[in-house]
Each structure stands twice: as C-alpha cells, then as structure tokens.
Amino acid sequence: MKFDVPSIATLNDILPDEPLLMMGAGPVPIPHAVANANRIVINHLGDTMGAVVSQIKAMAGYIFQTSSPWVVGVAGPGSAAMEMAVANLVWQDTRVLSICNGFFSDRLAELASRVGANVTPMLIEKEKGIVEADLRDYIVRHKPEVITVVQGETSTTTYNDIELVGRIAKEYDCYLIVDAVCTLSTMPLKMDEWHIDAVITGGQKGLSSIPGVSLITFSEKAWQRINTREKPIVQWTLDATLATNFWHKESYHYTAPVSGLMALHEAMRLVCDETLNKRFARHLACSKALQQGIEGLGLSLYVNEQHRLNSVVGINLPDNLTAAQVCQHISHKYRVEIAGSFGPNIVRIGQMGEQCREHNLFRALHAFGSTFKDLGCKIDVPQGMAQLEAAIQNSKLA
Numbered sequence: 589m590k591f592d593v594p595s596i597a598t599l600n601d602i603l604p605d606e607p608l609l610m611m612g613a614g615p616v617p618i619p620h621a622v623a624n625a626n627r628i629v630i631n632h633l634g635d636t637m638g639a640v641v642s643q644i645k646a647m648a649g650y651i652f653q654t655s656s657p658w659v660v661g662v663a664g665p666g667s668a669a670m671e672m673a674v675a676n677l678v679w680q681d682t683r684v685l686s687i688c689n690g691f692f693s694d695r696l697a698e699l700a701s702r703v704g705a706n707v708t709p710m711l712i713e714k715e716k717g718i719v720e721a722d723l724r725d726y727i728v729r730h731k732p733e734v735i736t737v738v739q740g741e742t743s744t745t746t747y748n749d750i751e752l753v754g755r756i757a758k759e760y761d762c763y764l765i766v767d768a769v770c771t772l773s774t775m776p777l778k779m780d781e782w783h784i785d786a787v788i789t790g791g792q793k794g795l796s797s798i799p800g801v802s803l804i805t806f807s808e809k810a811w812q813r814i815n816t817r818e819k820p821i822v823q824w825t826l827d828a829t830l831a832t833n834f835w836h837k838e839s840y841h842y843t844a845p846v847s848g849l850m851a852l853h854e855a856m857r858l859v860c861d862e863t864l865n866k867r868f869a870r871h872l873a874c875s876k877a878l879q880q881g882i883e884g885l886g887l888s889l890y891v892n893e894q895h896r897l898n899s900v901v902g903i904n905l906p907d908n909l910t911a912a913q914v915c916q917h918i919s920h921k922y923r924v925e926i927a928g929s930f931g932p933n934i935v936r937i938g939q940m941g942e943q944c945r946e947h948n949l950f951r952a953l954h955a956f957g958s959t960f961k962d963l964g965c966k967i968d969v970p971q972g973m974a975q976l977e978a979a980i981q982n983s984k985l986a
Contacts, residue, residue: 608924609951609952610938611924611926611937611938611943611948612938613900613938614742614769614940615799616796616938616943617796618797618851619796619942621854622796622798622854625851626851627847628846628850629846629847633838637846640853641834641838643853643857644853644856645657645835647856647857647859648805650860651864653778653780654805656779656805656807658805658806658808659803659804659805660804660805660835661802661803661804661831661849662801662802663800663844663845664802665790665792665799666769666789666790668826669790669803670767670788671823671826674696674699674736675821675823675826676806676817676821676826676827677734677763677785677810677814678703678705678734679705682703682704682705682734683706683730683734684706684732684733685708685710685726685727685730685732686709686735686736687710687737687738688709688712689712689714689716689748690738690741690744690930691931692743692767693736696737697736700736703821705734714741714931715744715890715932716746717748718737718748718749718753723752723756727756727760727762733763735763735765736766737753737765737767738766739767739768739770739771739775739777740768740774740775741897742793742897742936745891745897745900746895746897747897747898750777758783763786765784765785765786766784766786766788767788769788769793770900771794771897773794773795773864773941774939774941775899776868785807785810786805786810789803790802791855793940793941794899794941795856796855796858796941797848797854797855798848801849801852803852806828814829825842871939871940871944872898873979874944874945877949877979877983878901878939878953880978881976881979882901882937884973884974885953885957885960885967885968885972886966886967886968887903887960887967888904889901899938899940900936900940901936901937902932902935903934903937905934905935907933909963911929911933911934911935914926914928914935917962917963918955922954922955923955924955924956926938926956937956946980950976953976954969957972
C-alpha cells in the first residue's frame with residue numbers, strides 16, 4: 589500500500605495575521621520572561637535543573653503560603669494535578685465529600701469515584717456559594733475522610749470560601765483537597781492557616797505560565813497518609829512518592845518537561861517580585877473595574893457579589909444571543925478571545941495574571957460592547973468605558 593505525503597500548511601498559514609488578545613478563562617497571555625524561558629532546553633537531571641527545581645519549591649512555599657516541603661510537579665494539565673492529588677489521598681471505599689457547584693468540582697468527584705471511593709456530592713446551586721450549616725450537616729451525616737472543593741469554579745464564575753471549609757474540615761478531622769488553578773496568586777489562599785492538605789494548580793491561569801506543567805503541595809498530614817497507605821496507587825506516573833525522586837532527590841522519575849519548568853520558574857519569580865499583596869490588589873482592582881464597566885454597558889453579572897469569583901467574570905446574555913455567537917464575533921472582528929460556559933447562557937472574561945492590565949481591560953471592554961451593538965443589542969458603550977475608567981482611577985486613589 590502506498591501512502592502519499594500529506595500537504596501540511598505552515599504555522600504562518602494557520603495562525604491569524606494579528607495575534608488574539610486572550611481574555612477567556614485560560615490560557616492567558618504570558619509575560620516575555622516566561623515565553624523566553626520556555627525556549628530553553630537543558631539536561632533534566634543536571635545541576636542547573638536541580639537549582640531551578642530548588643527555587644520552584646522555595647517560591648511555592650511563599651505562593652502557597654505553607655511551610656510544607658512536599659511540593660511536587662506533574663507533566664500535565666491542571667486536571668492531571670487534580671488526579672494526582674486524589675489518587676494519592678483516596679482509595680477503595682474512602683468516604684469522600686465533594687462540594688459540587690460546577691464543571692471542575694464535579695470532575696474532582698468523578699476522579700474520586702474512579703479510584704473506588706464512596707463519594708457523596710454536596711450539590712450547590714451553580715451561582716451560589718457554600719452555606720456553613722449545610723456543610724456541617726453533610727459531614728455529620730456522611731462522615732467523610734476527605735473533602736474536595738474548588739476555590740474558584742471557573743465554569744460558573746463562583747467563589748467558594750476555603751477558609752470556612754478548612755476550619756470545618758479540621759474540626760471534623762477531614763483531609764481537604766483544594767483546586768486553586770485560577771485563584772493561586774490572584775486572590776488569597778493560605779494553605780497552612782486554612783488547614784488545607786493538598787493544593788492543586790496549573791500553569792496556564794493565575795500564574796500566567798504555559799499549559800501542561802502543574803504543581804501540587806501536600807501538607808505533612810497528607811504526606812503521612814500517602815506514605816502509610818497499604819497499596820501503591822495504580823497510576824505509576826502520578827505516584828507522589830515516586831515524584832519525589834525528581835523533586836526532592838535530583839534523581840529520575842520520568843523525563844521532566846524541561847522547557848515548561850523553566851517557564852514556570854519565571855512565572856513564579858514574577859509573582860514573588862511583585863509580591864502577593866500587590867498582586868492580589870491589582871487583580872481585585874482590575875476585576876472590579878471590569879465588572880463596573882460591564883454593568884455600565886447595560887449588562888448584568890451572573891453571580892451575586894457575595895459569591896462572585898473575581899478571577900473569571902460571568903456575564904448574562906440576552907435570550908436572543910448565544911455564547912457561541914458572541915465569542916465568534918468578538919474573536920473574528922475585534923481579535924479578542926473570551927469564553928462561553930458549561931451550561932448557563934453566559935460568557936466569561938478572565939482576570940488572571942497578565943489579563944489584569946489596564947490596556948487589556950480597555951481593549952476587551954470596548955470590543956465586548958461593540959460586539960453586542962453589532963449583534964443588534966442596545967448597549968451603551970461610552971457609559972461602560974466611562975465607568976471602567978472611573979473605577980480604575982478610584983482604585984488608584986484608595
């Protein structure tokens with residue numbers, strides 16, 4: 589049998605002439621230092637890589653707000669980190685309570701179910717947060733050993749109060765697994781103070797690095813559980829004890845994603861250079877300004893302020909428009925990428941890392957308002973832009 593050589597276009601033929609401004613729910617734009625680091629290839633077991641890994645772990649202590657040394661990475665997306673955390677801390681018949689109010693919290697529940705856990709979902713309306721009395725009731729009735737929760741449920745743009753969950757988890761002696769892919773470095777997360785046993789993050793959202801390299805930090809309590817389990821986990825690549833060969837012994841587990849780790853190092857270095865408090869303030873000010881600008885256009889936000897995630901903002905759509913229509917139009921005409929959702933008729937605009945820059949806010953909001961006008965909606969673009977400007981100026985005076 590003869591196979592013809594396929595005709596393959598070059599990247600120059602595939603990519604748009606003008607780069608798109610990435611303002612969706614991730615990936616996000618990356619700083620030049622991160623992009624430059626991602627071009628570097630070195631020996632994944634050499635002295636230079638050892639120094640890079642050592643600094644990543646040191647920076648993780650600050651960014652995760654933990655004294656735990658048990659930082660490990662995984663060559664994979666945030667979902668691989670989710671699976672690594674769950675598979676190491678959960679096994680057959682483990683009682684797991686999964687707090688579910690969106691696509692990614694549901695995924696944590698499914699991962700626990702797949703390793704044989706006895707999973708109880710605590711279902712919350714997708715635009716609402718956790719009620720303390722309800723959480724206590726679930727724990728008393730189902731007696732979970734492990735609780736899973738997402739701090740920032742990007743699918744529904746809902747924020748979950750991890751400080752509350754951590755306090756209650758400690759009270760009932762539950763292990764707590766937290767997905768912080770979009771929230772780590774964009775809003776407060778205090779691993780030790782909030783009694784969290786595993787924090788998961790990917791590179792491509794809050795940290796403004798590339799997709800495909802993720803981090804987990806385990807507490808000392810969680811590490812003891814991992815090291816005293818009766819059987820090793822089925823997934824060899826995701827075995828946290830084997831991962832320590834590379835992450836703590838400068839030895840071999842599998843070939844590390846060298847370029848991705850270089851990029852992650854630079855992204856974390858930029859977080860540390862900015863400092864967490866300044867970074868939190870920047871993200872909060874930019875997101876609040878964008879929200880006021882959206883309301884100035886004449887549109888409404890999906891989640892009420894009490895439970896609203898600032899890292900990804902959800903906007904209700906008129907009944908005559910779909911997310912696909914809006915996302916396609918703003919991308920093709922204005923070269924700005926935003927996101928639809930998983931269920932509700934909303935669109936989402938990201939406010940993570942490099943998305944939170946004033947010039948990005950003005951370009952994104954103008955494109956957003958103009959898109960609605962183009963699609964026949966009555967929108968006040970000047971008013972929206974004016975409210976965005978006023979909010980930014982007021983944040984500088986505060």
